[in-house]
Amino acid sequence: MNAAIWTVRRLLHGAGLIVAVLVLNFILVHLAPGDPADVIAGEMGGASETVMADIRAAYGLDRSVPEQLARYLGHVLTGDLGFSFYFNRPVTALVFDRMGATALLVMSAIVTALVLGTWLGVVAARRPRGLAAQLVAVFSVAGFAAPVFWTGMMFLLAFASYWPIFPVSGMADVGYPRHGLAYALDVAHHLVLPSLTLAMIYMAQYSRQARAGMLAALSADYIRTARAKGLTEPRVVWRHALRNALIPVITIAGLQFGQVLAGAVLVETVYSWPGLGRLAYESILRRDSPTLLGVLLGSAVMVILANLLTDAAYRLADPRLRGTS
Amino acid sequence: MTRSPLARAAGAFLANPAALAGLLIFVLMLAAQGLGPMLYGVDPLDIAAPPLSPPDGDTPFGTDYLGRDILAAVLVGGRATMLVGLTAAVLSVSIGTTIGALAGYIGGRADALLMRITEFFQVLPALLFAMVVVMLFRPSLGTVALSIGVVSWTGTARLARAEFMRLKGLEFIEAARAEGATDARIIFRVILPNGMAPLIVSATLAFGGAMLFEGGLSFLGLGDPNVISWGLMIGQNRSYLLDAWWTVTFPGLALFVTVLSIALIGDGINDALDPRSINH
Numbered sequence: 001m002n003a004a005i006w007t008v009r010r011l012l013h014g015a016g017l018i019v020a021v022l023v024l025n026f027i028l029v030h031l032a033p034g035d036p037a038d039v040i041a042g043e044m045g046g047a048s049e050t051v052m053a054d055i056r057a058a059y060g061l062d063r064s065v066p067e068q069l070a071r072y073l074g075h076v077l078t079g080d081l082g083f084s085f086y087f088n089r090p091v092t093a094l095v096f097d098r099m100g101a102t103a104l105l106v107m108s109a110i111v112t113a114l115v116l117g118t119w120l121g122v123v124a125a126r127r128p129r130g131l132a133a134q135l136v137a138v139f140s141v142a143g144f145a146a147p148v149f150w151t152g153m154m155f156l157l158a159f160a161s162y163w164p165i166f167p168v169s170g171m172a173d174v175g176y177p178r179h180g181l182a183y184a185l186d187v188a189h190h191l192v193l194p195s196l197t198l199a200m201i202y203m204a205q206y207s208r209q210a211r212a213g214m215l216a217a218l219s220a221d222y223i224r225t226a227r228a229k230g231l232t233e234p235r236v237v238w239r240h241a242l243r244n245a246l247i248p249v250i251t252i253a254g255l256q257f258g259q260v261l262a263g264a265v266l267v268e269t270v271y272s273w274p275g276l277g278r279l280a281y282e283s284i285l286r287r288d289s290p291t292l293l294g295v296l297l298g299s300a301v302m303v304i305l306a307n308l309l310t311d312a313a314y315r316l317a318d319p320r321l322r323g324t325s
Numbered sequence: 326m327t328r329s330p331l332a333r334a335a336g337a338f339l340a341n342p343a344a345l346a347g348l349l350i351f352v353l354m355l356a357a358q359g360l361g362p363m364l365y366g367v368d369p370l371d372i373a374a375p376p377l378s379p380p381d382g383d384t385p386f387g388t389d390y391l392g393r394d395i396l397a398a399v400l401v402g403g404r405a406t407m408l409v410g411l412t413a414a415v416l417s418v419s420i421g422t423t424i425g426a427l428a429g430y431i432g433g434r435a436d437a438l439l440m441r442i443t444e445f446f447q448v449l450p451a452l453l454f455a456m457v458v459v460m461l462f463r464p465s466l467g468t469v470a471l472s473i474g475v476v477s478w479t480g481t482a483r484l485a486r487a488e489f490m491r492l493k494g495l496e497f498i499e500a501a502r503a504e505g506a507t508d509a510r511i512i513f514r515v516i517l518p519n520g521m522a523p524l525i526v527s528a529t530l531a532f533g534g535a536m537l538f539e540g541g542l543s544f545l546g547l548g549d550p551n552v553i554s555w556g557l558m559i560g561q562n563r564s565y566l567l568d569a570w571w572t573v574t575f576p577g578l579a580l581f582v583t584v585l586s587i588a589l590i591g592d593g594i595n596d597a598l599d600p601r602s603i604n605h
Contacts, residue, residue, distance in 0.1 A: 017444075017445060017448050020445050021445075021448075021449065024449075025457075028457060028458065028461055029461065031461075031462075032461035032462055033462070033463070141585060141588045141589060141592065142585065144530075144533070144584070144588050145533065145537075145581055145584040145585035145587075145588050146581050146584075147537050147540045147541065147544075147556075147559075147577060147580050147581060147584075148537075148541070149540075149541060149544050149559065150540075150559060150573070150577030150578075150580065150581065153559070153563065153566050153573050153574075153577070154574070154577070156566060156567070157566065157567070157570050157574075160567075161567050168567070255447070258447060258448060258449070258450045258451070259450075259451070261450045261453075262450045262451050262452035262453060263452075265450075265452050265453060265456075265541075265545075266452070266541050266544065266545070269544075269545065270563070280453060280456060281545055284456060284460055284545060284546060284547060285546065287460070289457075289460060289461065292453075292456065292457055292460060293457060295453060296449075296450070296453045296454060296456075296457055299450045299453055300448055300449055300450065303448050303449075303450060304448055307448070
């Protein structure tokens with residue numbers, strides 16, 4: 001299949017998923033007890049029946065359900081996700097503002113988990129009874145079991161309170177100009193603990209996967225060939241075996257983007273990282289459902305984009321996939 | 326003497342020190358939740374000492390921001406977590422197995438449709454979706470368990486689908502069909518018992534995962550506000566973390582150790598049921 005058709009098909013597929021998320025949002029809001037007019041009337045401190053009817057008419061709540069759904073989809077497609085009374089801003093602007101911080105956190109956590117996890121896995125595969133192998137064994141269970149919000153707080157106690165080498169919260173210190181190298185370094189300094197906390201969960205899985213993949217690769221024929229050619233051991237391990245051992249690790253990493261994003265909600269709450277997760281937490285505290293629904297939609301879009309990019313990267317990396325769908 | 330596969334698996338499980346340790350810890354945690362409050366005898370809602378008192382002889386785990394005994398709360402705080410975790414896991418495994426089994430067994434268009442639905446739930450960030458559901462429908466143990474179960478079945482569904490696709494072409498299925506067995510009988514009585522091993526492991530992990538999920542929701546203030554739970558304790562005390570480490574550390578440790586024990590049990594079952602490990 002040629003690349004243009006493939007891209008169009010994948011984009012349509014992604015758009016379909018987004019519409020499905022929207023329909024689900026709409027159904028949930030409709031199934032929930034109390035209609036938005038009650039909420040608005042409650043915020044106004046009570047309203048008479050005529051005022052309630054006016055509110056219902058103003059928000060289109062007196063129309064039929066399919067009509068309301070069409071209206072809702074129309075609004076979203078024109079970039080209108082509603083208005084947040086708590087933040088006093090349109091939800092679309094709020095969500096766009098926070099996406100960057102979340103993307104930075106999630107990407108840095110995935111990269112950290114991939115690099116450290118792979119490294120641990122490879123070392124563990126080369127010396128099955130060594131320290132790294134033991135670490136991988138302990139890690140792969142502990143990383144699954146530790147509640148990420150609690151790990152984050154333990155990191156804070158250790159590395160922000162007991163040894164105060166990292167900041168406690170936020171994304172940057174106040175007072176710096178918001179550009180330039182100093183600002184970038186400041187953000188990086190704030191990023192270390194949140195990103196490491198989030199990476200811990202996945203590092204465990206990747207190290208296990210990398211270890212298994214590496215053990216399989218090291219016993220393959222092409223590795224024997226590479227050794228027979230007289231290549232140095234590091235070259236055999238890190239260039240030849242690792243390339244093949246990495247494929248399943250990357251597959252899993254690509255599929256897990258949504259889960260990492262969910263973990264980011266908790267990590268951002270612990271570290272007051274100003275991303276979508278923190279926004280979701282704040283909107284829960286204020287019962288601000290348009291904002292929470294906007295965050296859900298925004299993060300679903302991010303997951304769909306990430307899956308699309310992973311698929312595209314595959315097609316580039318593995319020529320065999322280009323022939324099939 | 327030949328032993329039944331179940332006895333052999335149980336033997337392998339009990340011969341595995343990590344799995345045994347997991348089982349022991351889990352039983353201890355269960356006992357602590359069941360008998361602990363009686364033995365300790367302190368009401369977790371009573372003011373026991375000044376707020377944020379550090380651990381000492383009277384209050385071994387210290388007190389929280391209102392002066393309530395943390396050990397007493399830790400001893401009851403796992404009940405909601407375990408109950409919600411178990412309910413959600415049963416729900417998630419039931420949904421996942423049903424969808425995966427149907428997709429794998431029927432194949433064709435039904436498979437394509439069911440996998441589209443699975444893919445949709447995979448794209449939806451589970452925690453955020455559960456947050457929306459709980460916020461719109463008011464937090465209670467029931468809504469929390471339901472929302473966790475509904476968002477976390479996709480992994481099991483893929484697993485069950487793969488098992489059913491693998492098994493349905495085998496000879497003993499053909500034999501059952503030749504005997505006139507109905508599809509329902511083949512799915513539930515013939516294929517399911519044979520595909521059980523990976524599903525049991527997946528169910529164990531689902532239990533641990535659902536407990537962590539419940540902890541996260543309660544931490545965010547989306548658990549049942551009237552029920553003490555480890556996550557709720559951590560969420561309520563988080564502003565005092567840097568002044569009173571004990572308020573957050575102990576409830577989190579309890580959750581960590583409980584889920585760890587379940588993970589060890591899951592790993593043990595996995596190794597015990599793995600046919601490749603039988604001859605060792």
